Amino acid sequence: MKSITYQHKQAWASLKKKPGFIVTILVTMGITLGALLCIATLNYLLLAKPLPYPDQNKLYVGQHLLQDPAKEVKARAYTYPGLVYMYQKQTSFSKSTIVSYEQGVVTSLNSQPTVDTSATTPEMFELMNIQMSKGRGFSETEGLNAYNPVAVLSYKGWLQYFDGRQDILEQKLTISGVSYRIIGVTSKSFTEPQLLKTGRETAVWLPWDYNQTSEAVRKYWGDVSSSLFFIGKLKDGEQLRMATQVLTDLVDVRWQQEGIATGWSIRIDLIQMKEVILGESKTMALLLLGGVLGLVLIAIANISNLFMSRTVEQQGSMSIHAALGAKKSDLFNAMFAETLQLMVMSVIIGLIIASAGFYVLQTYLIDVLPRANELSVNVFTLGVAVLVALLLAWFFAKLSANLINYRQLKKDLQGSGKGTGVQVSKTKRQWLIGSQVALATVLVIANLSLFNKAMETITTPKGFELAGISQLSISTATSMPINSAQSRAVMQEIIDSLASQPQVKKISQGKSPVSGYDIWAMKEISTNERLTPLGKRIDSNYFEMIGQPLVEGRNLTADDIKGGASVMVVNEAFAKSFNKGSPVLGMKVTRGSDSVIEVVGVVKGINLPNESDQTPRVYMPERISSYHLMIQFKNENLVFTRARIAQIVSNVDSRFNIFRYEDLKSLHTKLMFAEITAAVTTSSITLLVLFLAGVGLYGILSYNIQLRQVEIATRMAIGAKQKHLYSLVIKDSSASIGWGFVGSFVIFVVLFLGFGDAVSVYINIGLLSVVPLALGMIVLLALFACSWPLRRIIKRPVILSLQ
Amino acid sequence: MSDIKILLKDVKKVFEMEDVDTYALRGVNLEIRAGEYVSISGPSGCGKSTLLSILGLLDTTSEGQYFIEGTDVTHLSIDEAAEIRNSKIGFIFQSFNLIDELSVFDNVALPLRYSTENFSADQITKRVNEGLEMVEMSHRAGHQPNQLSGGQQQRIAIARALVAEPAILLVDEPTGNLDSKSGDNVMAILADLNNKGTTICMVTHDPRYANMAKRQLKLFDGKIVMTEQPA
Ligand SMILES: Nc1ncnc2c1ncn2[C@@H]1O[C@H](COP(=O)(O)OP(=O)(O)OP(=O)(O)O)[C@@H](O)[C@H]1O
């Protein structure tokens, strides 16, 4: 009976002689286990771990749905008065809060940064149990209509914009001309619920009263905004369905009184806060987990092969041990000592890689992965790591031990000398090949199909040009309100000043084609039909600058803009979907109390990422006081820097500064961030899969060929040509490869039957288009893996292989 | 056609290894004519197997020239060498080298299947059956090689070596893995074959068997040192 320490010392001594073996295992298992631990932790966070708020399962986000007469949902966003009304009148929640997500320029700071601000009510601090590292949060003194100009900084905001200064509570900060007294800093550990957009972090919390909605819109029940949110904690014993009904009635009855649109109605949906925060990411996380598990299985198959070959190699020394009286269990324990050491090392490397993975996710995917900021190596990660290390070590040891024919092993030493005490059976080898192929095929097909989808979005023609165009948004840095006559004059001067620069080709007032769309509710006059296209304000240069062609009618003219004419240009999708039969030119609509708007032109559609090109869009004259400009440069490599623009703007009027300045290309790329990430991830996973599967298949197939070396050489002696030999080994492995393909098909069917709904986006007819490519890749890989080792035998003198 | 089946001109073979070069053959000149039965013997390590490998195109020469039936085969591509082995040379190995997965019949048929002559199935059956009859193994055609004794396996190997009607039969220690009775049986078959006209070149340790050959070569340190032509 050997002691455990002795066994481990022995194991290490024996392993040390095989550095190549150790490195291969540590690299393969380290990387794949690292990915596994990283993605498993992410899944735990997204699927199992509760949100860090009290009674988190009772927290609901109320959504405000605008339905047409056919009860079809036309918009999922609040009207300003509707939100405030619901907040004030609701009885279903024990506590509720409302929030408006915005941005502002902090003009009191020298750097004049644009920061994320959130205007909210005091209940936010209780509902989210926001702890303070300094000062206090909002209380009754900051309630609705209290108009108390105070601000709370987030911990990060305090560090980033105020260098973490200790006397922060004495300080003031100015946004849009209002000076706020800083009353608190939230604690470092507080994570806000990211409802508007994953990755958006509030830097400054302001009282609700100071949200940026204009006085007119605050009273208008016809416009909706998607940056307004309602959060409530459901009362004990309150039924979700009851609450939904009560709230719907409450808001709809009030809305109907306004008579915005006959036949239309409002519905309130209550959605668990967790669902809102996580959104679609759960499926994505599960999918990633599936992918990583596939990778781990491939790696396990590879490493199984290595361990088996090592056992075969060790049969000499094992027969000596057996002859000296080692029992079967002793041989197993010796192997377990080796596999355990290797797996513990692999898992440690895995943990390091997982930590690096967390860092990568937090740095690059903070805008895509909800709760990414909560990722870290935790008890769950460590638990999985220990479990995985033990399981794998046991599995590999068992697998190797099962190869040993103990009786034969003893005979081996006594002479017949054939060394058949340890052998990897043909069936086992075929299983290894088949499972490698099945897993690799599933992973490659799935990844290629995701890659395809992402690339489709990335490569869809935009329908407009953006090279050399930058978007500039200007804001004011003064507490003195600037009236619109003044803004108009200053903006005109800024436009003229920019346009006079020799590098500048053209200026267009308004937001760029990649942003600045709102849902506009309108009604066609002749039919009373309600329309909710995306609306945007533009000037007469817009279409020409971005190269969006006019199909019919006319463009907006400079006079339209100057006079604020009631005309609009629509896109083809609008013309198709809303005007049945009669010509769209001349069609007349109204928006709320506005005057009659006439359609004067039709333009071709544009494609924005993640939006159908069938999205109806309408374009109306931009207000000439608008602070948004597009600047087209003559040479796309000679665009102005932010500093240069700032200088031009402040030369015109020092009260004006830059809110945002960015080129359209990068704005557009940002819109496709998720797709670009998907394309990069899936293509690298595909390569990794092909690499791992290639290594694995090569290992097992070259072992196969090694076993057949004498047979192959005999065939060569008899006169087999190269083609005979290649077709021989290919035929031999093609059965296993074929079964692997069948296996992959079975896996897809099982996935589809088991998780149909969740995976239907990913497993569908679209897969078929990548199947030939994927199968082709795997077949090539397998062909390479079996012909390369054969090549070695063919190239050298036959006699060497015959011996 | 000349009746010189094999002609080696000053063939040398050097095994180049990291630290030493081994001179396995140091200039061998050899001529084997149609119908000859040549044995090669000599002490261990003298180069017998090396010589036989070169004769069988299983290895290449370092220097010198090699002709089979007048054709220079010194420098051939992989597939050219395969074709010559298939059509001109029959091998009999010490360890039989039958292919376990194939039946006795298919083992014997293999050279015909690799042949460029495109034998029909009928031709193959006819030839294989003739071969098996010649070594008295017809009744075992459907068996797997591992169901047979060593002597039987070697007889199958002989049938396989002859099925494509080679110019010469190369034999390396054919009785090394056999008991003396089976060994004698195999040697009797070879002698019989030679009597019927088959050209044979055989490597053997056993002086008794070497004496059965009509011409005996002695190899020493990579050179042919003696040729005995029994009366
Ligand atoms: N592949 C090789 N690499 C290096 N040296 C070799 C190789 N094959 C043979 N030799 C050397 O060439 C010489 C001749 O070997 P060969 O096998 O031809 O001898 P042999 O006469 O057949 O001996 P035996 O009777 O023991 O079979 C020996 O010194 C041997 O060590």
Ligand SMILES: [Mg+2]
């Ligand atoms: Mg030899």
